[in-house]
Amino acid sequence: MQMIQAVLDGSASAAEVEHFKLHMDDCLPCIEGYKLEKSIKDALQVKMEKKCCPQSTVVDIRAKIGFGLVLLGFVVAEVKLYHLLFSC
């Protein structure tokens, strides 16, 4: 069953994939097992809600590492550059 799971997960070795292709059709429990494993994997991927990170958390993180200060620095630098170029 570990081999079937590895094939389903896309992490099986080439030899395991080959073995799976050659013998799968002859093994009814393997076919049933594969279908069940796939249905569970699909249910986990598709049916479960994907939680998104709240925007407030994104803002907090950016604030804590000083993104605001960096942006402010860029704005100040641009304003200074503007004055330098066009004040004459």
Add this chain to the structure above:
Amino acid sequence: MEEEIIEIERYSEKEKYAVFDKEFMPHIDSMYNFAFRLTNDEDDANDLVQDTYLKAFRFINSFERGTNAKAWLFRILKNSFINDYRKKSKEPSKVDYQDVETTYNSVEDAEMDATTDLRTETVQDMIGDEVANALNSLPVDFRTVIILCDIEGFTYEEMAKILDIPIGTVRSRLHRARNLLKEKLKSYASSMGYKTDEMAEQD
């Protein structure tokens, strides 16, 4: 995390913010979803994601641009959860990590395989909350491998790096985790009146 610090200054201050923004921030929803599935609490997930991103920024020089940022971040989050969060959690894990390792290493796979008679159709009929409840009822280290593999789509190799365990252990732990999940789904299905093989045999 601390032992992995590379002392070289890989990035300038400006580059640090660029790397953070372009390589780390696109994964924040996946990171939050992982944190939520680990903690089962939105506030705790927020704290865990924030801690992880602040650590990622602090140790950004140990990240090589162009390598797998998502796996790198997940590893930090997992370590933060185990080392920091679980110690101060409002609701500590009910099962000690080492106890779980010992327990599942002593369980024979064949024995567990034989106990599951969950039907494919039953799983297909279940709604998301029912699947989530079954997943949430697993010990955290079993839950972790299933989330990483089935929800986040990491390869076994990536999972081995995130969890700091050999690939063979990833395979066996995932196998055991799935067997346990099947048991949970089966008992949940029975309690909710879904048809299982046991019930089908009685018809």
